[in-house]
Amino acid sequence: METKQTNHQACIIEDEVQLAAIYTRALELAGYQAEAINDGQEAMQHLRQVEHAPALVILDLNLPRLPGKEILRYIRADQRFAKTRVILATSDSAAVAGEIEAKSDIVLLKPIGFTQLRELASRFLI
Amino acid sequence: MAKLRLKPLIFRMIRAHRRAWRRSIRWPLLTALSGNVLLTLLVVGLGIYVFVSSAEQRSWQARQAENAREASTLIRSFLESRLSQLLLVSLPDLTQVDSASRALDSYIQRDPSWLEIVRLNGQGETLAGGYADQPMLQNMFTTRQAQWFRQAKNGATYVGNLGVSANDTSYLVIAVPSADGGVVAGRLRMDSLWDTVANIRFGSTGIAYILNDEDGRIIAYPDPQIVRNNMYASDTQLFQAIQQKPGNEWNGAFRSLQGKPVQAHALLIPNSRWVVVTEVSMSEVRQTRTLALQISAAGIALLWVLITITINKRLAQLVMQPMESLREGADRVGHGDLSHQIPNDREDEIGRVTMQFNEMASQLAEREQRLVKARDKALIDSQFKTDLLARVSHDLRQPLGVILGFSEMIQDGIFGPVTDGQRKATGDIITSTRHLSQMVSDLLDSARLESHNLHLRIDQFSPDLLLRQSCSQLGLLAERKGLRLTTELDPRLPQTLRGDVNRLQQIVNNLAGNAIKFTQQGSIHIRAYQVDESQWALSVADTGAGIPADALSFIFEPFRQVNDPATRDKGGVGLGLSIVQQLVTLMGGKIQVESTVGKGSTFCVFLPFEPALKQGD
Numbered sequence: 001m002e003t004k005q006t007n008h009q010a011c012i013i014e015d016e017v018q019l020a021a022i023y024t025r026a027l028e029l030a031g032y033q034a035e036a037i038n039d040g041q042e043a044m045q046h047l048r049q050v051e052h053a054p055a056l057v058i059l060d061l062n063l064p065r066l067p068g069k070e071i072l073r074y075i076r077a078d079q080r081f082a083k084t085r086v087i088l089a090t091s092d093s094a095a096v097a098g099e100i101e102a103k104s105d106i107v108l109l110k111p112i113g114f115t116q117l118r119e120l121a122s123r124f125l126i
Numbered sequence: 127m128a129k130l131r132l133k134p135l136i137f138r139m140i141r142a143h144r145r146a147w148r149r150s151i152r153w154p155l156l157t158a159l160s161g162n163v164l165l166t167l168l169v170v171g172l173g174i175y176v177f178v179s180s181a182e183q184r185s186w187q188a189r190q191a192e193n194a195r196e197a198s199t200l201i202r203s204f205l206e207s208r209l210s211q212l213l214l215v216s217l218p219d220l221t222q223v224d225s226a227s228r229a230l231d232s233y234i235q236r237d238p239s240w241l242e243i244v245r246l247n248g249q250g251e252t253l254a255g256g257y258a259d260q261p262m263l264q265n266m267f268t269t270r271q272a273q274w275f276r277q278a279k280n281g282a283t284y285v286g287n288l289g290v291s292a293n294d295t296s297y298l299v300i301a302v303p304s305a306d307g308g309v310v311a312g313r314l315r316m317d318s319l320w321d322t323v324a325n326i327r328f329g330s331t332g333i334a335y336i337l338n339d340e341d342g343r344i345i346a347y348p349d350p351q352i353v354r355n356n357m358y359a360s361d362t363q364l365f366q367a368i369q370q371k372p373g374n375e376w377n378g379a380f381r382s383l384q385g386k387p388v389q390a391h392a393l394l395i396p397n398s399r400w401v402v403v404t405e406v407s408m409s410e411v412r413q414t415r416t417l418a419l420q421i422s423a424a425g426i427a428l429l430w431v432l433i434t435i436t437i438n439k440r441l442a443q444l445v446m447q448p449m450e451s452l453r454e455g456a457d458r459v460g461h462g463d464l465s466h467q468i469p470n471d472r473e474d475e476i477g478r479v480t481m482q483f484n485e486m487a488s489q490l491a492e493r494e495q496r497l498v499k500a501r502d503k504a505l506i507d508s509q510f511k512t513d514l515l516a517r518v519s520h521d522l523r524q525p526l527g528v529i530l531g532f533s534e535m536i537q538d539g540i541f542g543p544v545t546d547g548q549r550k551a552t553g554d555i556i557t558s559t560r561h562l563s564q565m566v567s568d569l570l571d572s573a574r575l576e577s578h579n580l581h582l583r584i585d586q587f588s589p590d591l592l593l594r595q596s597c598s599q600l601g602l603l604a605e606r607k608g609l610r611l612t613t614e615l616d617p618r619l620p621q622t623l624r625g626d627v628n629r630l631q632q633i634v635n636n637l638a639g640n641a642i643k644f645t646q647q648g649s650i651h652i653r654a655y656q657v658d659e660s661q662w663a664l665s666v667a668d669t670g671a672g673i674p675a676d677a678l679s680f681i682f683e684p685f686r687q688v689n690d691p692a693t694r695d696k697g698g699v700g701l702g703l704s705i706v707q708q709l710v711t712l713m714g715g716k717i718q719v720e721s722t723v724g725k726g727s728t729f730c731v732f733l734p735f736e737p738a739l740k741q742g743d
Contacts, residue, residue: 016524022531025540062520091523092516092570093628101583111527111563113556114534 008125009054012036013043013071014089015063023058026114030121032056040066044074053080056124058117061090061100069100076103085124087117152438152446159441160434167430171422179415183389186411187377189328190391190404197323197334197402198395204319205398208239209283209302212312215245216304230256241297242313245304250275253308259291263299263311274301278309285398288316288338288345294354296320296345320346320353323402331407339368339394339401344383352383359383364390368401379408448476452483464491508577515573519566526566530559568701571632572684575708582712584737587627589654589662590615596634596652604642609650611638616655619662625737629709630664636702637666637729645670648726657732661715665730672723681719682707706731713737 010032014020020036027034032055037043040063057075061068072088075081088104089112101107106120147153215230234240234256242257250270255261269275277284278301286299301311324346326334336346342360347353359365364380374394382388387408392401409416455468464487470480533555536544544552574580593613604611634652641650648669657663673681684704710717714734721727 016528018528019524019531022528022535025535026531029540091520093567109567110523111530111559114531115538 008032008056009052010034010056010058010121011043011046011050011054012058013040013063013068014058014060015039016060019060022114023112023117026118027056027058027121030118031125032121039064040068040071043071047071047074047081053082053084055084056121057084057086059086059088059104061088072100072103087120150446152441155441155445156434156438159437160430163433163437164426164430167426171426174422175415175419178418179412182414183411186329186389186406187391190332190377190389190406191375191393193326193328193332193334194391194393194402194404197326197336197404198393200322201319201336201395201398201400201402204239205285205300205314208312208314209285209300211237212243212300212302212310215243216302216308216310227254227256230254234258239315239318240312241291241295241315243310244312245308245310246275247306247308248279250309257313258315259293259295262291262313274299274311275309277301278303278311279307284311287399296353316345324348324350326404328404329406329410331410332404333406334402334404336400336402337365339399345400347383357383364392364403368392368394380405382407445476448472448480452476452480455483455487459487459490464488464494505577509579512570512573512577512579515570519570522566523563526559526563530556530563533559565701568705571705572701572708575705575712580709580712582626582629582737584624584626586622586624587630588621589619589623590621592627592630592634593652593654595631596638599635600638600642603639604650607642607645609642609645609648611642611650612652614651614653614655616653616662618656619654623662623735625713625733629713633706633709633731634664634666636706637664637731640702641666641668641670641727641729644668645726660736661732661734663730663732665728667726667728669726672725673719673721673727674723675721678719678721682717 008031010027012020012023012027012034014023014036015038017038020038024034024036035046035054037046042065043063044066059068059071063071068088072086075084075086085105086103088100088107089110090107091110093107093109108117108120143153211233215233230243230245233243238258241259242255242261242263244255244261244263245253246269247253250266252264252266255264263269263272274284274286281303283303284299284301286301289297289299291297296316298314298316299311300314301309304310320336323334323336325348333348335344335348337344337359342358342362342365344352344357344359347357362380362383364376364378367376367378367380374396375392377391378389380388380390382390382405388405389408389411390403390405392403394401451468455466458466466487467484468480470477470484472480533552535541537549537552537556571580593615597611597613601611638650638652645668650669651665651667653663653665653667655663655665682703684701707717710731710733714737715732718730718732719727720730
């Protein structure tokens with residue numbers, strides 16, 4: 001399958017490298033320019049410096065060095081990311097509550113299927 | 127009206143008293159103690175009354191006897207002195223008759239009790255005489271026949287009967303023999319003597335009177351009319367007693383001439399036929415004892431009330447208050463205040479009970495502390511277990527995600543063309559991975575439910591969407607088995623309901639997933655409907671194998687599955703229904719199952735419109 005050429009940026013923040021690779025492939029197939037970051041702190045730095053706000057962020061809540069919900073708060077507090085959609089990837093549905101759930105667009109319980117993510121992401125582009 | 131209400135009022139009081147009696151030992155104790163006190167007081171009072179009345183009676187008897195004796199002595203000495211005077215008159219010889227007459231006159235003048243004195247010779251001729259009113263003893267013809275003359279002439283002293291002169295004066299004839307064989311006689315006016323006796327008074331009702339013991343004629347009486355009217359006491363009990371009982375002194379309770387109860391004392395005056403009677407009204411005799419009775423009754427009542435109050439106070443102090451503080455202590459300890467100690471400075475039985483109680487409370491407190499520690503430890507352990515499970519589940523999901531992701535990528539041909547065999551193999555890998563993932567979720571949910579760490583997220587949701595979601599999530603699964611999956615929404619249900627939609631979805635998916643798993647052919651029907659004003663329901667009906675009646679009791683227990691070879695290999699760890707039931711309970715609802723083996727099962731979840739908030743956040 002060929003990767004579609006697109007201007008839609010996607011940012012995948014996931015510490016598990018193989019999962020990040022699967023998500024990247026799925027988003028690329030859905031029509032995004034995907035970039036994976038494996039560390040919380042690093043992701044935060046990237047988001048602060050990014051010129052074009054990504055259209056989509058796949059965010060793992062369980063990240064080394066900086067928890068995912070801090071990143072989520074940052075995204076939702078910054079006007080640059082007003083149009084950014086956030087898909088939360090969590091391994092514990094019970095851990096997602098209140099504020100976090102409200103600030104994200106979709107919460108997906110791991111394991112997230114390749115097909116499921118690809119279809120979901122491509123629907124965001126319509 | 128008042129009379130009509132009185133009866134129920136009395137009954138109510140009796141009932142209230144019985145209740146009070148049953149409810150408190152104070153009443154039986156107080157009644158027994160004060161009853162004994164009352165009995166003792168009554169016995170003492172009776173003793174005092176008997177003593178007082180007997181002393182009073184004796185004292186009255188003594189006073190009456192004394193007064194009677196006094197009167198008797200008075201009369202006797204009066205008569206004796208007059209008889210002596212007559213003897214003196216008899217001494218001068220006959221040669222001095224003229225001077226004797228003068229002497230007699232002077233006697234009569236000096237002593238107003240003399241009405242007449244005469245000295246007669248043996249033939250009854252008057253030798254000398256004097257009189258104050260009229261001569262009655264100087265008739266020569268009657269004198270010689272007179273009893274007084276004959277008796278005195280024979281040498282005996284004569285004391286006659288009473289006579290009454292024309293002017294109503296009571297008199298008495300007395301005569302003594304003279305030295306020359308003649309007789310000296312005199313007439314004595316008795317009125318003043320009788321007046322003296324009749325004027326005797328003692329106490330406030332005590333009187334004296336004289337009666338004749340032969341015929342009961344009243345000789346002297348405080349009321350002169352009675353004497354004047356010649357009244358007789360012959361039919362009185364006293365007179366009968368005097369007549370019947372020999373002796374010269376009588377006493378007892380009788381009736382007076384007027385018929386009133388009296389205590390009387392009668393004394394026969396020696397050498398006469400006269401009986402002096404002293405009597406006093408019974409009410410006066412009993413005055414002191416009546417007073418004593420009244421005073422002792424009042425005293426007993428007062429003393430009894432005081433003693434009862436004192437007993438009551440002591441009972442309250444010794445028994446009731448310690449009991450109350452014990453009760454209060456037990457109440458406080460019973461309500462969890464185990465540190466409560468009842469103040470106790472007593473060494474008696476109640477003190478020991480209190481001490482024992484305090485010890486029990488401290489032991490309880492100690493035990494509770496140990497239990498609290500154990501519980502806290504268990505809670506920490508349970509929390510630890512949940513946390514551990516959460517970590518394990520997270521760690522399991524990461525590789526599951528990788529397996530699932532790559533398998534799906536292979537199946538999608540991302541790594542190159544895929545043969546049918548490979549496609550089928552990756553399909554199985556995907557199914558198993560999803561299954562494994564579900565089991566991990568169930569285990570975590572189960573652990574959370576058990577340690578009360580699972581919180582509901584109550585929000586508004588659309589039941590229609592709930593059903594459609596289930597349909598879309600399970601539709602493919604049902605289709606693969608050739609089963610029809612249908613949903614039905616009760617139009618009476620509101621458009622939006624309140625609840626944890628994710629957990630409700632979990633419940634429906636679990637029940638419907640089970641239904642698909644255990645149904646070989648037919649259909650699965652999911653329905654949401656209104657039950658009544660306060661609750662709605664979700665039901666999942668299938669046309670599957672059904673559940674045997676004996677299994678219905680344990681299907682909701684964790685890790686339990688129906689032991690049937692046909693269903694044993696259906697997968698799962700047996701947590702699904704247990705989680706469903708615990709979730710439903712958490713939501714304040716209940717689950718029911720109806721099943722017929724071979725025909726199918728229907729699971730019904732009843733939920734309140736206003737979900738339980740105890741665990742919600």
